[in-house]
Amino acid sequence: MLRYKNSLRKKLHDKLKVKHSLSLEDLEIGYPPQAKFGDLALTFPFELAKKMKAEPRKVAQEIVQLISPLEGVEKIEVAVPGYINLFLDKRSFFSQQLLTLDTPSLSPQEEHIIVEHTNINPNKAAHIGHLRNACLGDTLVRCLKYKDEKVEVQNYVDDTGVQVGDVVFGFMDMEKKKLSDIAKIKEKFDYYCWDLYRRVAAYFEKNPEAQERRSEILKKIEEREKPEVELAHHISRRILKSHLQTMDRIGVSYDLLPCESDILGLKFWEKAFSLLKAQKAVYLASSGPNQDCWVMETEDEGQKEKVIVRSDGTVTYVGKDIAYQLWKFGLLGRDFYYEPFIKKDDKTIWITASAPQKDSPQFGRGSQVYNVIDIRQAYLQKIVVQGLKSLKYFKQAAKSIHFSYEMVALSQKSLEELNLEISEEDKERSFLEVSGRKGLGIKADDLLDRLEEKALAEVEKRNPEFTESQKTSIARQISCGALRYFMLKYARNSIIVFDFDEALNFEGETGPYLQYTLVRLNSIFRKLEERESFGEKDLQDLISSGEIPLEMLSGEELTRFWDLVLYASQFEEEVLHSIHSLEFSHLAKFAFNLCQKFNAYYHLYSILGAENSQFKQIRILTIYHIKEVLGKAFSLLGIPLPERM
C-alpha cells in the first residue's frame, strides 16, 4: 500500500499542480472509517477550502473533476462534508500485491545505526523489567533491519559499578569466600547472586558503618587491585553469560558488549573530560553546594547545575555515559579493542578489551544512536545529549534518541503468589516497582519456565503423538511468542502491572493466539501438498499467471476478501509508523487484527473443500497473501512460528 500511495500521490500532484499549489506532503491519503465509504480517503479538500475560504464539499467536487479518471481507481466519490473517497480496482491492486510480496518498498536513511539495549547490571539474574527492555530494543532492531538499515546492537555491561561491588562485598566479607570457592558454586549463579545481593542490601541498611568498606571495594575494582578486581571480573562475566542465555531463550542477541571496565581502562573519561574542558562545557564550581566539583549547566532549569566530577576527583555515571555516547558517534578520538565472547552457530558476540587483539572487527561510529532505557532516566539521558551539544555536536545530539519506556511493576496479587515479604507501607500501594535490592521481582527464567511448562501441557493435550523433543521445542516457541507479545502489546508509556493470569494466558490477544493462526494457515498449505500435490511451485505459477478469478466473488465473500487484502497491504506502513513513534504495540496490534480477520474468514470459507476450482484458486491466493504478511510481521515481533502446536 505504501508503494501504491506514493505513486498515487505523484499522480494526484501532477494533475492538481496546474490549479493548486499543493506539496506532495499536503496530499495526505488516509483510510475511511468504514469499508463501504471507500478504500482510501483524501482529506486535503478541507485544508484547501480553508485557504480558499470556500465550502469543502464544493472544493472536493471540483477536485474530483480535475483528477478523474485515475488509473487503478474504479470509482471516485465525494462524501458529504468534503472527503474524496476512492474505490480501488481490486483485481489490479491484489495482483500487484501478490507480485511484490518479496520486495519491500522501504529504504534506509542512515549510514549506521547503533541500538543499545538490555544493559543489565551483571550482579544478579535478569527479571521481567529487563525482558521488557530487551523485547522493545530487539523489535526496534528487527524493524530497522527490515528497513534495510545497517544496525549494530550493543549491550552495555557495568562490570565495575556499585551493584557488582556489593556482590563482591557479599562474597568476601559476608560469606568469607575466595575466588576458588566462588568458582565451585554449582547452583544457578545468577540466582545465587540475586539472593546474595538482597542480603547485602539489607546488611548495609542495618550496618551503615560498612559503607567505608563498600567504597574501598569500588575503588579497588576501579584501580584493578586484587583480589577485588578478580572477583568482580569472575562474577560479572559469569552472570553476563547467564543473561545472554536468558535472552537467547526469547531470540535476542547482540553484536557487542561494551564494558565499563574498558571505558575506565582505556581512559575514555579523561579524553572526554579534556574535550569538555577545552570547550568550557564544564567548569569548576568555586562556591555553593557543589564547591570543588566539575559541573555542567543544565539547559532549561536556569542556574541548576549537574555534577560531572565529584569533589574527590571521581567521575559520575553521567560523565562516563557522555564519554560512551561520544565514542558511539566516533567523536571521542579513542577506541576499544575487541575479542570474541561467545560463538553460537555462525554468530559471534564480541566484548570489549583494553589491549590490542588480533582480527577484531570495527564497532561504533554510528550516524544515529538509540538508547533503550526506562523513563526514569530521562533526565540523565537529557544531560548526555546536552554534553554533545555543549561540544557543538548538534547533529549527533539530534540523532541521539532516548527510547524510553515505563517500568514493569508487580501487582499485590502477584506478590502474594510469589510469597515475597513486603513492608506494611508497600502493602498500601496498588502496585510495586521491581527492586533488585529488595529482591522484589520475577526472575526472567522463572517466568519463561512457567510459560514453557504451561505450553508443554497444552501441546501434550492436543498432540500426544508428538515426540518428547518435538513437544519441548514447540513449548519453547510458544513461551517465547507469549512473552514477546505480552511485552509488546502495551504502549511503551504504560506501566505494566504484572499479573500471572494475564501473562500466562494463551487465549485472546496473546502470542499463542497469533501463532495458532499461522499454524492453521500453514497447515492448509501442507494439506494442499499432501492431498492434492499442490506445492510452492504451483502456487508461484498461479501468481505469475495473473489469473485471479475475482469475478467468482460477490456479496459477503467479496467484502471479506477485500477487507483482508486491504488490511494486510498496510503492513509496511505499520512498520514505518512503529519505527517513527517507537511504538511497537502498533505492529503487534496490526498482526493481531489481521489474525482476527483471517480466523473469521477461515470459519466461513473452506479452502480445501471449496465449491469449485475457481473458488479454490482465489481463496488460496487470498490466504497465501495473509500468510506471507503474517510471517513477516511475526519475524519482526520476534514471535517464532511452530510447525504445529
Next chain:
RNA sequence: GCGCCUGUAGCUCAGUACGGAUAGAGCAAGGGAUUCCUAAUCCCUAGGUCGCAGGUUCGAAUCCUGCCAGGCGCACCA
C-alpha cells in the same frame, strides 16, 4: 516547589504524533457454533457523562487554559 507522564466499558488496554465520518479490542459475564482446512478458534448479547470545567473549530477522546486524582523525576547513586 519545579518538570515529565497517566486518567477511555466491571478489569487490562488501543485510539491522541498530524482534530474528521457511528470511540474499538482482549479478559471477565450470559447465550450459541465442531460428521468439514487444529475449538489455543468463531458468532451473538450485555457493558461508555472518553477524570471535571471552560475555550478554539463546520467538527474535539485528540488542540489550548484551569482544576481534581495517581505515578515518576529533579543526588558529589547507578
